[in-house]
Amino acid sequence: RRTDSPWREAIAVLLAGAVVATFAGELVRDTWAFRLRLWRHRWPDLLFAVPATLSLGAGSPRGAATLVALRLLSRELIDLVAWRPARPVLQALLQRPLPLLCLSFLLTIAVGTLGLMFPAATRDGTGAPFLVALFTATSASCVTGLAVVDTGSYFSSFGHWVILGLIQVGGLGIMTLTTTLALAFRSQLSATTRGAMREILEEETVQGFQKLLYSMSLITVTLEVLGALALYPAMALAPDGRALAASERVFYALFHAVSAFCNAGFGLYPDNLTRFVDHPSVNLTVIALITLGGLGFPVVTSLLDCGPWKERGLRGAWRALPVHSRVVLLTSAALAVGGALAWLVLEWNHSLAGLSLGQRLWASLFQSVSLRTAGFNSVDLAKLGTPMLLLCLVLMFIGGSPGGTAGGVKTTTVAVLAFTFRALLRNRSEVEVMGRSVPPATVYRACAVTLISFGLLFGLAFLLFAAEPHLPFRDLLFEAVSAFGTVGLSTGVTPQLSAAGKLVVCAQMFVGRLGPFTLALALGLSKARASYSYPSTKIVVG
Amino acid sequence: RRTDSPWREAIAVLLAGAVVATFAGELVRDTWAFRLRLWRHRWPDLLFAVPATLSLGAGSPRGAATLVALRLLSRELIDLVAWRPARPVLQALLQRPLPLLCLSFLLTIAVGTLGLMFPAATRDGTGAPFLVALFTATSASCVTGLAVVDTGSYFSSFGHWVILGLIQVGGLGIMTLTTTLALAFRSQLSATTRGAMREILEEETVQGFQKLLYSMSLITVTLEVLGALALYPAMALAPDGRALAASERVFYALFHAVSAFCNAGFGLYPDNLTRFVDHPSVNLTVIALITLGGLGFPVVTSLLDCGPWKERGLRGAWRALPVHSRVVLLTSAALAVGGALAWLVLEWNHSLAGLSLGQRLWASLFQSVSLRTAGFNSVDLAKLGTPMLLLCLVLMFIGGSPGGTAGGVKTTTVAVLAFTFRALLRNRSEVEVMGRSVPPATVYRACAVTLISFGLLFGLAFLLFAAEPHLPFRDLLFEAVSAFGTVGLSTGVTPQLSAAGKLVVCAQMFVGRLGPFTLALALGLSKARASYSYPSTKIVVG
Numbered sequence A, B: 001r002r003t004d005s006p007w008r009e010a011i012a013v014l015l016a017g018a019v020v021a022t023f024a025g026e027l028v029r030d031t032w033a034f035r036l037r038l039w040r041h042r043w044p045d046l047l048f049a050v051p052a053t054l055s056l057g058a059g060s061p062r063g064a065a066t067l068v069a070l071r072l073l074s075r076e077l078i079d080l081v082a083w084r085p086a087r088p089v090l091q092a093l094l095q096r097p098l099p100l101l102c103l104s105f106l107l108t109i110a111v112g113t114l115g116l117m118f119p120a121a122t123r124d125g126t127g128a129p130f131l132v133a134l135f136t137a138t139s140a141s142c143v144t145g146l147a148v149v150d151t152g153s154y155f156s157s158f159g160h161w162v163i164l165g166l167i168q169v170g171g172l173g174i175m176t177l178t179t180t181l182a183l184a185f186r187s188q189l190s191a192t193t194r195g196a197m198r199e200i201l202e203e204e205t206v207q208g209f210q211k212l213l214y215s216m217s218l219i220t221v222t223l224e225v226l227g228a229l230a231l232y233p234a235m236a237l238a239p240d241g242r243a244l245a246a247s248e249r250v251f252y253a254l255f256h257a258v259s260a261f262c263n264a265g266f267g268l269y270p271d272n273l274t275r276f277v278d279h280p281s282v283n284l285t286v287i288a289l290i291t292l293g294g295l296g297f298p299v300v301t302s303l304l305d306c307g308p309w310k311e312r313g314l315r316g317a318w319r320a321l322p323v324h325s326r327v328v329l330l331t332s333a334a335l336a337v338g339g340a341l342a343w344l345v346l347e348w349n350h351s352l353a354g355l356s357l358g359q360r361l362w363a364s365l366f367q368s369v370s371l372r373t374a375g376f377n378s379v380d381l382a383k384l385g386t387p388m389l390l391l392c393l394v395l396m397f398i399g400g401s402p403g404g405t406a407g408g409v410k411t412t413t414v415a416v417l418a419f420t421f422r423a424l425l426r427n428r429s430e431v432e433v434m435g436r437s438v439p440p441a442t443v444y445r446a447c448a449v450t451l452i453s454f455g456l457l458f459g460l461a462f463l464l465f466a467a468e469p470h471l472p473f474r475d476l477l478f479e480a481v482s483a484f485g486t487v488g489l490s491t492g493v494t495p496q497l498s499a500a501g502k503l504v505v506c507a508q509m510f511v512g513r514l515g516p517f518t519l520a521l522a523l524g525l526s527k528a529r530a531s532y533s534y535p536s537t538k539i540v541v542g
């Protein structure tokens, strides 16, 4: 249905040529100047250049051009942020984070809505109606993954690119902003005077933000490209069974890799990933991407910091990890394993019915990892049994870890609550975790984030029930929690929602995306903050 | 269907005679000895003697005998507790409160189950099957009010007495035990050494318990008899429409009064109180009894302590009330008014459909007061709209106030959480309420009680869903929260539960009855308690 026209080929070759030329030029310049250590910063180019060259060699200039364009775009983005005149904007963002956080997300959604209403965005050439466009743009920007239409067949190639862009901007945006603000917030807390705070905010934070955005973009793009490479062999067939062209295969692989790393859960197949239920490489790749995206940037960088592994061995390296990372890793592992076992046992005769043992094992693990925030499904969720549905509600509400693309109240919040419970049972006056004490303010915040999130979820669920008197209760409840946790799983009622229902779900996705985090931030960023003096360990909640 | 046989008349007259003789004898003795101040303790006798005499005069010796027997029973009960040899038992109870609390409730349920399995307990003369008896006994002992059969028509007069006894024992039991343990716990906390604690436990607590049980029984019986008197005129017709005999009317009035004060929600009419939807005296009486029973003993006694009202006026008296009482009163009032407004607006075309404006207003107020823990209904809950159903879940989970017969996580717990949220928003390091600070341990406990209650509720709901794959999700969820909050409202699925489902609901009622309180207690009663030093105000949570 799509042919590689001559002018498209030309543009592709031109783009590929541009990046190769830039790369070669800088290579020569750097070598000439003996600035060999700069090579360290060239490996992202290499990362794109190698598959691009291979793609070109395989006769797919579009695939190569796609990769090259992506690389140029990401470099421009990074340069833009590093650009001096951009600093005041960043500063403003970091000084009044809450309204600007909301506004930037609303702006992204607005742009995305307009983009999807373009005639070229849908396959029938009429453009998506306002509500469909708004819903899809919100769902993509908030990396939720709920869809009122079949993403693959309804939208055109252009529409898919818009969605991919929204997922990437939304995912990277929330990741960067939450991490920066959490770090800024943390450094502010350790400063004791207002003057010192202001200084940190204006100098260190902005520079820190630029460095952070750079390394985050790098890690994100690297992992997504690696993921796309791993997914490429599996993405051979279109939803309708015909073979995909090489450039389409690249796009399919890239789309699913980005969607997985950003925990967006959007897929191009109408049955999501059900056809790959026991496909090892798809399962492993998607699980790995979801996990890396969901662990949060601070944890991923602490893991990438390989130093301790070589010096101290596995046990020493584990102890050298920050408490935050260890809490995140342990909690995530426990939730993933527990969820998989529960899914296997409870769903044996429901969503796993008729599958082989191997498929059941793969599907259980995949669903357990996916359901907390990613929202992919490799089995049909309409068949979900009620006991597992109830567990799903809990896991979706918990979500992933802070500083990543995950939603929910976050694993650390739940971990702090668990540690608080242990302390209460032992009647300790301090909440202890791994030999450190958790400050009371963190405990309060964990409680507040959890309980207020409950409140928000309830209020919005209430509106959804009011808007949809005729849809089944359990499906609506699942939908509400899924939207609030930016999970995107559904038992299938999303397309049946009324206009009011769609708007409520949009609100749920938006509030769920920004709610728990801004809540945790608002609870710590008020005026009197200098009255606290925080000792001991740092765990980011919310 | 029931006739006053000659021998029953004889027993009735004998009993009435006994109490009149005792009363007269003691009256003469006291007057003779000029111990006129003892008269203060005689007014309960008077309270029973006057209606008993009136009842005898109206030609209903059974009614009179009922009142007299009740008075004798309550006096014996109080004497038993005041009896010296009973002290070691009490001491043991207060030293290892948790297992004994559970055991005493299990024992009550076991006795009740046996009682209801008696052939004479059911109207058909075969006795209730084990599961029905167990369910009804658990529901009555835990003052929940869920019923798998129609209480009025299924059980015989004897069965009704057994249920009434279980409600009274369960209600008074939980009220006395929670208040005593909370007080004991509080006095232990203010003691700084283990030695002092032991002393308080052995001397003051046991004596305090006896005094408490005495005054509680007195207040309970007084309010129940007053309530029965107020309900008597309305209880003119049996469920089948025939006129009730005077003795039956007395029993109907008493049964509903006890059920209301104990927040049990059991009724003798198949449609609960629906026929009284706009009956002013029934509405007002039941609302008053529910409220007094649900506010908790500490609040009721602080209100009965009239001194400040005379000296300082209304405003001064309000300020003279303990913080705990003021928090309970404000929270309860806010929840009642808010709930009534919500019910009126949201249910206008659902459960209130077809009613007049007056009926709608009465029903909204009644349901709002009733649904947090009492569980009476004056409208058909099968017609409940989903938005209000969702609000009901919240209100049922919150429940009433500590130290009473109410269930749920308690109003004070929610109030402490709200105050904590306010403190967080203002970034105060101390949680303040009405010019006092709430100790951090109380805040932790409020969070822990709420979150663990959520956990327990979820776990048990999970089992219920597993046991009942075919019943509607929303009805089962409502049932689970209703049982856990010992509310007893139902959308009508209770009789349809399978055997496994009934057992799970029994467990829910039991855990809901003892859970939040024992949790709050366990969180404070562990060994290392002396490491805390508690300042400031006292708010009982859980």
Ligand SMILES: [K+]
Pocket (backbone or CB within 6 Å): A143, A144, A145, A263, A264, A265, A373, A374, A375, A486, A487, A488
């Ligand atoms: K998602």
Ligand SMILES: [K+]
Pocket (backbone or CB within 6 Å): B143, B144, B145, B263, B264, B265, B373, B374, B375, B486, B487, B488
């Ligand atoms: K009840």
